[in-house]
């Protein structure tokens with residue numbers, strides 16, 4: 340599609356080397372508009388719900404840890420997001436081809452952080468469920484400027500990095516390696532977040 344093979348290779352190389360990578364202008368205006376129209380529709384229909392922490396067994400809502408509101412995408416139902424999903428298919432193909440990752444399945448949600456909210460330092464894995472391999476973030480804030488806050492802080496090996504959540508910027512990182520935090524946002528902050536899941540070695544075999 341819009342991303343050339345060479346660009347995929349560069350992205351995958353950086354991810355393999357640094358455990359994270361960013362790419363600006365990852366989506367074009369048309370896709371940006373589609374995603375934002377979808378987002379506004381969900382927002383206006385009150386379909387965003389308070390996000391929690393932990394997986395189903397030990398799920399809880401705790402605003403002192405994270406303050407965002409989310410809507411989980413479903414490929415079959417959310418057909419307005421199909422072009423986004425096919426771009427994610429391309430991403431998965433590139434990760435398989437150039438990073439030799441065994442991936443199977445994914446989960447995506449849109450997220451709105453109201454002014455004053457944040458997400459404390461964490462790893463994107465739960466104790467009882469650790470199959471999240473790659474975290475995918477697509478930022479959607481058209482007029483973001485310094486002082487608006489809501490940067491993603493990456494706790495790096497040698498130094499910490501701040502990623503500004505500007506519209507059309509992609510951020511990928513290894514879910515089990517990168518500790519990160521969403522700094523307090525001063526303005527409503529929009530993003531699309533997802534995880535590419537690990538395919539266990541036994542997948543497809545009947546056990547027992």
Ligand code: OGA
Pocket residue numbers: 450458463476490491519520521530532
């Ligand atoms: C998360 C998360 C980061 C961001 O949802 O787990 O860390 O920049 N999001 O929105």
Ligand code: NI
Pocket residue numbers: 461462463519
């Ligand atoms: Ni996270």
